[in-house]
Amino acid sequence: MNDIILHGVLMDEDTEFSLDEFCYACSSSIKWVVTLVELGALDPVNYQQISLDEQTQWKFSAHSLKRARTAMRLQRDLEINEAGIALALDLLEEIEILESKVQKLSKN
Amino acid sequence: MDFKDYYQIMGIERDATLEVIKRTYKKLARKYHPDVSKEPDAEVRFKEVGEAYAVLKDPEKRSAYDKFGKDWESGPSSPPPDWDSGFEYRGGQAGGQSHGQSQEDFSDFFESMFGERFGQEFGSNQSGQQRRPNNNRGEDSHAKVTIELEDAYNGATRSITLQSPEIDQQGHVVNKQRTLNIKIPKGVKQGQKIRLSGQGSPGVNGGSSGDLYLELVFNSHAIYRVVQHDVYLDLPITPWESALGATVKVPTPEGSVDLKIAPGTKDGQKLRLKSRGIPTKVPGDLYVVTQIVLPAADTDAAKAIYKKMHDELDFNPRQALGV
Numbered sequence: 001m002n003d004i005i006l007h008g009v010l011m012d013e014d015t016e017f018s019l020d021e022f023c024y025a026c027s028s029s030i031k032w033v034v035t036l037v038e039l040g041a042l043d044p045v046n047y048q049q050i051s052l053d054e055q056t057q058w059k060f061s062a063h064s065l066k067r068a069r070t071a072m073r074l075q076r077d078l079e080i081n082e083a084g085i086a087l088a089l090d091l092l093e094e095i096e097i098l099e100s101k102v103q104k105l106s107k108n
Numbered sequence: 109m110d111f112k113d114y115y116q117i118m119g120i121e122r123d124a125t126l127e128v129i130k131r132t133y134k135k136l137a138r139k140y141h142p143d144v145s146k147e148p149d150a151e152v153r154f155k156e157v158g159e160a161y162a163v164l165k166d167p168e169k170r171s172a173y174d175k176f177g178k179d180w181e182s183g184p185s186s187p188p189p190d191w192d193s194g195f196e197y198r199g200g201q202a203g204g205q206s207h208g209q210s211q212e213d214f215s216d217f218f219e220s221m222f223g224e225r226f227g228q229e230f231g232s233n234q235s236g237q238q239r240r241p242n243n244n245r246g247e248d249s250h251a252k253v254t255i256e257l258e259d260a261y262n263g264a265t266r267s268i269t270l271q272s273p274e275i276d277q278q279g280h281v282v283n284k285q286r287t288l289n290i291k292i293p294k295g296v297k298q299g300q301k302i303r304l305s306g307q308g309s310p311g312v313n314g315g316s317s318g319d320l321y322l323e324l325v326f327n328s329h330a331i332y333r334v335v336q337h338d339v340y341l342d343l344p345i346t347p348w349e350s351a352l353g354a355t356v357k358v359p360t361p362e363g364s365v366d367l368k369i370a371p372g373t374k375d376g377q378k379l380r381l382k383s384r385g386i387p388t389k390v391p392g393d394l395y396v397v398t399q400i401v402l403p404a405a406d407t408d409a410a411k412a413i414y415k416k417m418h419d420e421l422d423f424n425p426r427q428a429l430g431v
Contacts, residue, residue, distance in 0.1 A: 005265055005289045008302035008322065012389065025248045025321065062301060065321075069250065070143045077154075078137055092144065100335045104395075 011062035016045060022060045026068040030055075033068065041086035042068060067093075112217045114160035114173065122174075126165065133161040159214045169222060176221070244315025249308040252323045255292055257332055257339070260386045261361045263294035268322070272309065290322060295387040297337050298326050332361065337392030338385045344401045345369060360384050360394055367396060375400040 009015075023030055034055060036042040044050065044058035060068075070092065071085045080088060115122050118132050139145060140154040147153065163169045253268050267289045274284045288307065296302075301321045308318025326334055333340040343358055353371035357364050360381070367379065377398045385392020405411045417423075 003289065005291050006304055006307065007291045007293075008304040008320075010293055010296060011301040011303060011321075024245070024318065027247055065301070066299065073143055074141070077141055077158075078134070088144075103333055103335050104340060106333070 011065070013061070015062045016059040017061075017065060019056055019058045019060070022058075022065065022068070025065055026072050028068065028072055035082050036068065036071060036086070039082055039086045041071065041082070041089055110215075110217060112156075112159070112215055114163050117156050117160040118164065124164075126167075129161065129164050133157065133165070137161075155214075159218050162214070163218070163222070173221065244311050244313050246309035246311040246315060246318035248318040248321060250321045250323065252325050253290065253292075254325050254327055255296075256327055257329045257334060257386075258361050259292055259294075260296050260326070261294060264292045266290050266292055270320075274310070288320075292324065295389070295391075296324050297386060297388060298324065298334055300324050331359065334386070337388045337390075338395060339392060340395045340397060342399050343367075343379075343396045344399045345373070347400055347402060350374070350398065350400050358396055369398070373398055 023033055042064050045061050046059050050057050067089050074080050074085050074088055120132050136157045140150045142151045142154055163173050251270055253266050267287055269287045271283050271285055274282055276282050301323050304320040306317045307320035310317050349369050350373050354369045355366050358367040379396040381394040383391040384394035405414050
């Protein structure tokens with residue numbers, strides 16, 4: 001036990017990951033990330049500006065990191081293929097949106 | 109240490125075929141997967157089911173379990189020394205066929221039955237083909253830390269204890285515990301992450317350590333609901349405050365404020381207190397949702413007032429229903 005207080009970096013809307021950092025953060029291969037991008041399951045923030053052969057220039061948001069990590073766990077644990085993952089991610093996010101609507105409306 | 113009835117955990121008969129075991133596992137894994145399930149104990153159930161499946165899908169482990177598992181309660185606290193002599197264990201799983209959890213996550217019961225022998229097979233959460241090869245940098249790791257809504261307003265320091273499996277010099281997997289004190293900055297949102305450089309898994313052969321990502325999870329609050337950076341509060345008001353207007357005290361996570369209720373405020377009306385939500389870069393708002401509460405007619409005086417309203421007010425709330 002030490003008394004040092006660690007200060008981290010808060011990942012917010014402005015945080016961007018390079019492709020390499022992104023792959024590290026979700027312990028995945030570049031190939032796997034590229035597949036998910038091709039399926040539209042992950043959206044590099046600068047996708048429009050970057051041609052496919054310049055993938056190393058892609059930047060990812062913290063939100064994409066959350067999606068990628070969920071994708072990784074779903075694939076590992078449930079043996080879902082990439083297209084299935086893309087669908088599951090969208091549905092999970094839809095559920096999240098609906099739940100926050102319920103949350104806003106609910107009276108405990 | 110508790111005996112684990114793997115058949116009961118999976119809800120299958122003791123003579124279930126491998127097909128049934130596989131199919132049941134897949135159904136349960138989908139049902140309890142922590143990313144999908146809304147069950148409060150999903151994570152625990154998912155682990156239990158994974159452990160049960162790891163044993164029952166493997167004919168060798170299953171028969172070892174069947175042979176010794178049933179005597180567990182009456183038997184010794186660890187398997188007989190030569191308990192596994194009759195079994196031949198195959199080496200690591202075929203690459204890519206990775207399992208959802210590391211052996212370190214399994215119960216003490218599993219540990220004592222199958223112990224070190226399977227250390228390599230389940231070792232350190234290998235995710236097969238997904239792993240980045242040929243790199244000495246340690247892996248990034250992820251953990252959750254629970255905070256209160258108030259912490260998001262004021263910032264806080266949290267200490268968390270992390271258990272991480274590490275390979276020691278002899279090549280054994282050991283669970284290392286370390287405690288970190290983390291500064292939670294103010295203005296954080298549910299699910300947001302904090303990155304701590306160099307606090308992930310140590311690198312190998314002189315490589316640098318990975319990063320640690322901490323996901324912030326809010327404890328549910330007794331009176332506030334949090335939606336993104338906005339905060340919602342149900343505010344009970346009296347019928348006369350609603351009808352005549354009033355200035356009432358309203359709690360906020362930063363202390364109470366006076367709120368003006370306009371005459372004719374309805375039940376369920378949303379009043380916005382700008383920028384009194386979570387102080388993120390663009391601060392959220394605090395929404396006060398009115399709840400008109402009727403006083404009980406439990407005294408003569410109260411009854412008299414209701415009676416007076418009945419006599420003097422020409423009010424039919426069911427007019428729109430045509431009655």
